[in-house]
Amino acid sequence: MPETESIDIEWPAKRVRDTFAKFFEEKNHVHWKSSAVVPLNDPTLLFANAGMNQFKPIFLGTVDPNTALSKLTRACNIQKCIRAGGKHNDLDDVGKDTYHHTFFEMLGNWSFGDYFKEEAISWAWELLTEVYNLPSDRIYVTYFGGDEKTGLGPDNEARDIWLKFLPPGRVLPFGSKDNFWEMGDTGPCGPCSEIHFDRIGNRNASSFVNDEDPNCIELWNLVFIQFNREADGSLKSLPAKHVDTGMGFERLTSILQHKNSNYDTDVFVPIFDAIQQATGARPYSGKVGPHDADKVDMAYRVVADHIRTLSIAIADGSQPGNVGREYVLRRILRRAVRYGREVLKAEEGFFNGLVNVVANVLGDVFPELKQNEERIRKMIQVEEESFSRNLFKGIRKFNKAVEHVQGNILSGEVAFELSHTFGFPLDLTQLMAEEKKFSVDIEGFHRAMKAARERSKTAPKKKVLSLKSNVETLSIPAAKKAENKIEIVLPQDQMRKAQKHVAEEDKRKAVKITTEKADLAVSDGKYFCISHVDVGLDVAAVREAVKKVIDQKGLSVMVFSTDESTNKAVVCAGVPEKGDKGKLDASEWLSNALGPLKGRCGKGKGGLATGQGTDASHLNEAMGLAVKFASVKLT
Structure with missing residues (x-):
């Protein structure tokens, strides 16, 4: 990697954010604060995963007319987003490449029944080429090219606006999969137009657009919400049309800082420096795949990404736990701790020590990190210590099981034991297996889990009945039999008390x-x-x-x-x-x-x-x- 440059960066992260907000504020947009990543009264989401989440009531027509939200016609913001579960899940890809993250920032601007395609497109072009000064010959755009199956025609309106700025060869049509946005099975929807940037330049990169090429990346998505999807699948035009846009902050910053990876920018370099200082690992060098033979660079990316995600989520009111989004956070934490301890050779407790650098890097834009820094660190510390107690025992169990695998599939029973006994989430076991060219029997894992639950329900009762029956058959005095029965009944009483305690705890928790x-x-x-x-x-x-x-x-x-x-x-x-x-x-x-x-x-x-x-x-x-x-x- 690229070592940290001693010269000043022309576009540091703070300037990138501030420039975006100022541009739209000067065009009469209200700079709206980022919502928490823990969604408020939107249980359809594990985490806020896009800037538009907090504006859904406006799109759905359910916004409270007495709130400031209902008065918005134009807005811009810098939204905290986590994509680590549900429909949008980047967790499995983090570390394997140089551009996936579970936590990221989304720059967005919105129009609620105000301006539409002409302004949205021309302002995006103005900001990118005249303010950020990106070379226009590296920009490609896509538009909705129509869908014969649904009878939707192409979005020629967006195409024609783009042709004012770009030649036809860089204004490309795509189908519904890439260029038609829908909130859900029903509700607001519409065509979208994506802006892509070619990192290399001096070539025709049109064939690389929407082709998963890391050097030709999607930068900004402009969504034009003009229809409503009805329950019968039909589309009706909306009386008020909206604009919803989202641009990846980390991607934009990497382009402006002339880096080929988001992880090489000043958003991540200070965190990498802290990781190296905490672990004593070799410096980060930006390698991926087979070039990263010791997995050290992947471990850097995993640990840096995951400490950001956990710090943000905990600051916003969540915590690692056993269900829903809390279990997602626990999986993220354990994945990071495993990479830090096993690959980077870190000492126990290294991970919670990284909270400070995250608060320093992001605290200016998200002050809740500094306000809650000690609480975040302590919560991660408790989880880290709990998992660390069994980490290497679990790794030894895994390695021993791998030695005896027939074929290339690790049994579901072993995966369940790693989860139940050593606290290894299933996806962590899958990742470890993948590193050794194995897969995991997922169905077998679920069968083992179900069987264990059934055993736990019936075992105590069966044991007591069996003991009572055995006492009756013994050739001992009646008084001794009665004494033994009392000793057997005592565990039953203890079990009833335990059940009562669980019920009380359930009430308190609920x-x-x-x-x-x-x-x-x-x-x-x-x-x-x-x-x-x-x-x-x-x-x-x-x-x-x-x-x-x-x-x-x-x-x-x-x-x-x-x-x-x-x-x-x-x-x-x-x-x-x-x-x-x-x-x-x-x-x-x-x-x-x-x-x-x-x-x-x-x-x-x-x-x-x-x-x-x-x-x-x-x-x-x-x-x-x-x-x-x-x-x-x-x-």
Whole structure:
């Protein structure tokens, strides 16, 4: 890699951001603060993964008219984004190349029923070529070329605007896959136009556009939201047309700093320096694939990316854990710790020590990092210490298993043992197997997990019954038999006490999580909140959470909990006796949400309704429906 240059950088990261914001502010855009990466009242998302996420209520027509958001006609922002799960997931690619990240910044500008294609395209061209001074002969653009299957014609309007700036050979048509954007199966959608940049230059790079070539990269996507996808699949023109754009900050910075990789910019170099100082590893050299034989450069990229992601997510209120986005963060942390300890030969505790450099690099634009630096570091430290205790035992177990593999598939039983006993997430085991040219039996892993759960449910009861039966057959005095039976009953009592303790913990956990969600909803001016708590099929805990939030916060609330072993879900909805009850009916709200879960709702009493679903795999869809239904009723 490229060593850090001693001369001043013409386009340091801060100047890149500030220039973008200033350009659009001068064109009457409101500079809107980045939302948290932990989505507020949008359970369809694991993390905020695009700048438009916080503006969805405007596009969907559900925005609260009493908020500042509803008054926007033009906006720009620098959005924190994480893509590490769900539809957009870059986690598996991080480290393997020089341009994927789980955390990144998205520069965006929006028009809500104001300007449209002419301004969006001409301003993008002006900013790139006249302000950032990118060479225009390296710019290629794409537009929607039509789709015969759906009967959609080409976006000739966008094409003709681009032809004012570029020759026809660099204005390229593509189909729906690349150039038609949709929010979901239904809802706002429209054609888009992508701006690509050729890092090399002095050549015709049109054949490399949309061809996964790292030297001809997509830089900026301009989305023209002009249709609504109806439930029957048809498209209707929207009365108000919108513009939604997103440009990769790290990619733009690498171009402006004349680097061939995002990781060679001043966004990452200080973090690499801190990693080298903490681990004593050789300097980063930017190699990938077979050229990176010792995997050290890949480890640098993984560790640097992952400490950024974790720091941002924890600063915004999340934490590593066992379910949903929290489990994604735990996987990210353990992946980074494994690379640091095994590949970079770091000492235990190195990872949490990197929080300081992240706060220094990003703290000016995202001050919450500096404000929460010590809390972030301590949370990562606890997780790091927990995983480190079993890390090398797990690695030895893995290496021993690999020696005895028949063929090139690691058994699901071994993968499950690594997960259950040593804390290795499945994707970490898959990555380690891939490094040794093996794959993992995923179906076998899930079978082993299911079998273990079944055993844990039945084993204690069977053991007690077996012991009682054995005592009856013994040839010992009756008094001794009675004494032995008492000793057997004691574990039963202990088990009942343990079950009672678990139930109490479930209630505390459900109430705590839902109350935190309610506080966020109140701070955002919402009249309802949706919560997902990890208490299995404990209906009592879920109902308790609903009742507490109604009593304490006066909000309408719906709480979901799922059981992975049975793929079932329990859901409880409640509305306050006063206020929302007339607008929102708990049973109707719950019935609507239970549709994707294939569930039924019982009759509600006292503003509460409870139901159970038999297909928890559609949880996000169900929670999304709950949000949409309540938004419409309470607006």
